[in-house]
Amino acid sequence: MSKADSVRAIRWEADQLLLLDQRRLPQEELILRLGDYREVVAAIRNMAVRGAPAIGVTAAYAMALAAREAAPYPDWRERLRGGAEQIKAARPTAVNLAWAVDRQWTLAEQMGAGADVATTLLQAAHDLLEDDIAANRQMGAFGASLMPDGGVLTHCNTGSLATGGFGTALGVIRAAVAAGKALRVYADETRPWLQGARLTAWELQKDGIPFSLNVDGAAAALMQQGLIQAVIVGADRIAANGDAANKIGTYALAVLAHYHGIPFYVAAPLSTVDFAMAHGAGIVIEERPPEEVTHCAGLAVAPAGVQVRNPAFDVTPAALISAIITERGVARPSFAASLRELRGA
Known part of the structure; x- marks a missing residue:
């Protein structure tokens, strides 16, 4: 433990x-x-x-x-x-x-x-x-074998704090480390709430897992330098076809991973899969207050009165996802079939 x-x-x-x-x-x-x-x-x-x-x-x-x-x-x-x-x-x-x-x-x-x-x-x-x-814990056991020896990039916070305990994507990382994988985590800071900087870094530091904290905009450069061998994130809602809504910035990581030939994994329980929603276009994206963008730690960082777009999530198309790790096993494309099969397991 x-x-x-x-x-x-x-x-x-x-x-x-x-x-x-x-x-x-x-x-x-x-x-x-x-x-x-x-x-x-x-x-x-x-x-x-x-x-x-x-x-x-x-x-x-x-x-x-x-x-x-x-x-x-x-x-x-x-x-x-x-x-x-x-x-x-x-x-x-x-x-x-x-x-x-x-x-x-x-x-x-x-x-x-x-x-x-x-x-x-x-x-x-x-x-x-x-x-x-x-x-x-079961999700971690299924996903550990997918994790490489090397750099793993993650986004937002998917650990004990985001769950009842142990975590989804971060739980997979924990299980991989426990299984002997020599990995290093690269944690996106995750603007505007900085869940990566405040929460994921806090959990990884407590675990003693090697990690580096980076600004969100550094992800492409890290991949280009060959430092990232896999990306793993969580999800807030997954459509029946595998389209996955997660913290804003996730879609950009999936596009970057696809360009660089890096596997992109989503870890989430089956309760996160909305089987009644055919595809991600139907997912309602929460728009949060502008102050989250115009201010940081209570201090204004933008001109007063500026117009803001602050979607809390984006949707990653299933075509960019290598696998979805659940507590009942690993789903692979075509997700419409594999997720349904896991649901009935």
């Missing part, structure tokens, strides 16, 4: 949801203690918790809190439905959020009375957290 695998960004304690506030890292390890589902919605929207699997688990706990509030009332179903809609609306792109809310709602609908719904949904959230950690 790596040291960073002991990091848990999501916990339940004393009837409250505890979240490690990822906006404050690495300078401060601040724990948010949330007892109201509306506070959890705000934490998701404001990026205190981020990463598709982590958002999904957090949403499941938010549903448990909403159920606890609704349970004493005769119209508890209507009240819980209203809470579910608020939780779903927190962030539109990551499919894990809606998936977890729908899963909890299905359980609630089966309840005959409101008395036990909160207990049932809370246990389901605990189970989902443990399932996510187990899935990440």
